[in-house]
Amino acid sequence: MWRLFLLGFLATASAQIPSLGWCPDFQAMANFNMNRFLGTWYEAERYFTVSELGTRCVTTHYTATPEGRILITNEITNSITGFKRIMEGHLQMVGREGEGRVMVKYSSAPLPYDFEYSILDTDYDTYAVMWACSGIGPVHTQNTWLLTRDRLPSLAVMQNAYAVLDRYKISRTFFQKTNQADCTILPAPAATSELSKSADVVEPVEVQEKEVEQVVEKRVADVEVKPSEPELRSAVPDMKEEAKPMQVPELIMSESENKETIEKIEKIEMKQPIEAAPEIKDTPAQ
Known part of the structure; x- marks a missing residue:
């Protein structure tokens, strides 16, 4: 009896x-x-699980490596604190060939463990129904997940998933909807700190670039305006310099002519005899 109680307790604690x-x-x-099947899936509904109490925005990513391994990453956000818990591992196909049975081996959990589940049905584009069951003796535990490609699926998509549950006669009594509202504004704390740090660094750089651009624009404007000023000022002196050559020759010609006339006059005066001054005779006093 105590074994059954222990198995039941462990099953409840393991969220099944x-x-x-x-x-x-x-x-x-x-x-x-x-x-x-690879890509991102969002948890729409699930069986009641203790480990996911107070959580939201549950997301699963399936990716393939170049070596052929399939990696799985589960993201679970705490509704109260906003902290995101990430579980990483890899999966491998088990069972018969082509059968949708997989074995997931989580390595980032506090204690590594294996988990096997079956994909009962999926259309690969909108919904997927996954189911797991494990038992010891006359006691077994079940868990079921409804996954969708859209974070907020339409009613038609959910109806297709419900049809799979009805086909396998899986009760929806213990199903709970996963809160997927406002998940895009709940980044991981590490990402938030990185964003805040990058914001502190980027903002001053943007301001400095703007200031430099303004200074450069002012200097370019000054350079563009200054060359035009000497061109306007140099127009007046150029006109005076052109007028001077016309006036200078006229002044030079007039001075030479004056010199020639003066020389001619001097020559003429030298040729003319100088008249002797009349002699003054002394007259006796009477």
């Missing part, structure tokens, strides 16, 4: 729905294409 009996024999999706 405990039930009596053996696991149902649900067949995973046949002809499953993992390459089409």
